[in-house]
Amino acid sequence: MPILVDSRYRLLRYSGLTACTPNESEVEQALGVRINDDTRVLERAGREILEQTKMQAVLITRGSRGMALFVPGAPTVHIPIFGSDEIADVTGAGDTVMATMALALAAGATFELAARLANYAGGLVVMKRGTATVSAAELRDAVNRDH
Ligand SMILES: Nc1ncnc2c1ncn2[C@@H]1O[C@H](COP(=O)(O)OP(=O)(O)OP(=O)(O)O)[C@@H](O)[C@H]1O
Ligand SMILES: [Mg+2]
Structure with a gap:
């Protein structure tokens, strides 16, 4: 069972x-x-956190600069934000990223795929006002629009 912090x-x-x-x-x-x-x-910093925590992966979220994924023995994956940086409300962006990453990993995704999906979810949720959520359909549409 994946456990994320x-x-x-x-x-x-x-x-x-x-x-x-x-x-x-x-x-x-x-x-x-x-x-x-x-x-x-x-x-x-990413490598240091990997080392010190012995996690399988470290995903550093960087606000409007996107995110960086660190996995031991693999090159760092830098992911730019999805969508514009004209945001409505960043409340819950980090929670959305973590939840989406956890769900994707539980469903069998690689760390990179899970992080990329989480980045879409984060980009979607910051376009909404208040503590918002992202549905599976919205996530699917965003991925399809981008490919
Ligand atoms: N201005 C923005 N434009 C587009 N996407 C954004 C923006 N800010 C955040 N995001 C998306 O949300 C993710 C998480 O944002 P952030 O790094 O601010 O998390 P956080 O500080 O942990 O948030 P929280 O306050 O919810 O804990 C980013 O990696 C990115 O994917
Ligand atoms: Mg946070």
Whole structure:
């Protein structure tokens, strides 16, 4: 059973689970670094979290900069945002990403596929006002429109 962690604090206290989905500020806090759109710092930070937590994957969410997926022994996958960055409300974007990633992994997707699906879901939910949800049909339409 996949187990995912999305913890605001003390991320490094979780160990050996399937994946974690910190945003950049949580990564900065956990490691005491500043990422500032520096891909080398981001790269080192992602690898460091993998190492320290022994997770199978680390997905760092980067707001309007999309996300970066780290898996041991594989090159980092950088995923740009889906849709425009003209957003209505980012509330729940991180939760949407984590939930979609978990569902996809439970259904047998690879980490990369799960992250890409989660990125669509995140991009959709920020276009809605308030604490919104994304339906399977909306997710399917978004993927189809993009291909
Ligand atoms: N401005 C934006 N435009 C498009 N997509 C976005 C935007 N902001 C966030 N997203 C999507 O949502 C994902 C998660 O956003 P973010 O990194 O802000 O999460 P978070 O800070 O953990 O959110 P939360 O406050 O819900 O915990 C991003 O990786 C991206 O896919
Ligand atoms: Mg979050």
